[in-house]
Amino acid sequence: MKELPVELWKEIFERAIEDSELLDPLYEHYPRRKWFRNPPGSYSRYTPPNIVNATARFYDATDSTLGDTNIRTKLAFASTSSQWRKIALPYLFRTVVFTTLRQLELLTALVRGSRYRYVDGPHNIRLLLEGKGTGYGAMIKRIDCRIHCQWQFITSVSSLID
């Protein structure tokens, strides 16, 4: 495994994650119902039970379930070994989607704190100690903000309590 070049690992990761189209600025997402694509080339509204976990996938590339699957795949790559972590970190952070304020809060704290932990390119302890690392934020290419009326909801609940 160690002898495989980084470029090859990147290609493998790219194919496994399947969200590269989201980085195309001209990519057009058509909101669709949850169709499953059943290989080869057929579609159904309900996935056959034998391919639930293996080959079926949501056709809609930005569907939240696929997003969850992607993030699990990315996390698995990043937590396999230190070598894979270096390769997988840019994939982990390149597209970030948040739907709640809590997610946004956690991500912002993580990105802000990473200036002390991560510097792009060769390791530079001086920059890290000074908090001048690039941080994980340098890897973020796309931010998708879909926060669902949280503050309105909280207000309505608090007014009910009052």
Add this chain to the structure above:
Amino acid sequence: MRNDKADHVTYTDMISDLLRCCPNLRIYVNRNTQSGSPTPTPIINALSDIAIIPTQTYHDGTIVTNSNVPYCPIERLEWSGKEGLMVGDLTFLLRTTPFLRKLVLGPTFLCSSRLSDTLSDPQIPLQCLQSLHIDLTSLHRAYIRYTRRWLMPALQHLQVLIASVPWKADLLFLLDAVGENLISLHLKVPQHTSMLNEDWVDILLRCPNVSFLTFNASAMPVLPPKVILPNLRIVGLEGCLPDFRATNEYDRPESDRREQLTEHLTCLTARAGTLESIRMMDDEFLLMSGPNAEGFGTMGWEVPRRKKMTRELSTWKDWYTELKAAGITLANCDGDPIGCFK
């Protein structure tokens, strides 16, 4: 428990903080469902600050910055949720994103409050903008007036959402400016919005070079035969389901819808010289691809509807045969031929 205002402040602070940490951000998509309030100015400022001054390194190691040409990596901005955007903020943002390639503007836009919107910068160059989505269904669309200032020489794709709110003057004005270069035009029209044939002609006459045209077959008249579109290769039809069923209680009878689609297809067949493909944009047409045509894809549907779908397949077979004879491919929304009719 936090209150409304505190949450909004937290949201503003956190997003701005995050954006300041993302010097390589290329795409910002805002689909927040919070309606009635504009995106806070600190977020706009943080987005506009994402600019890198390009440097040039010479052989002797000296690094020179070329501050005349700020490089901003942002290539796509999208406000397609319910959160608004001040027109002044939009104008300000567009000035600082010269490499923008796609701009999606949703329905909720609020009026301007900045003096600069009306006085300065008569032209905003958007040299790289290739794709623009605008929504003319809202009365709060003050920004559309400002498109007169936008210079969009590279614009190739325009998607417009129109409904019962008056739209014609705004759209025609925009098309006067950019219609000549358009390659792809997508007119999104909700069901039960009527469009006059004259309006349709006015629109098409302003887009003579369009090669990919998408419109709603159930809400719009047929493609006017008198408008010659020499480059038209692909037509996408929205608003027609494969089994012609009603989408709501106000919909017309099935026979009417079938007849209307026949008119559209007949009219399109007359353009057989240039037209290569008709795409049925409703995703349910995926069910008519390959093995699905035999009923596999309709598993889980109630039996009457599955039987009805099977019956309607014969109608589609007839159309498929006619179109094929004219050299036109019937395809699904992905452009894959609907290959079930052997």
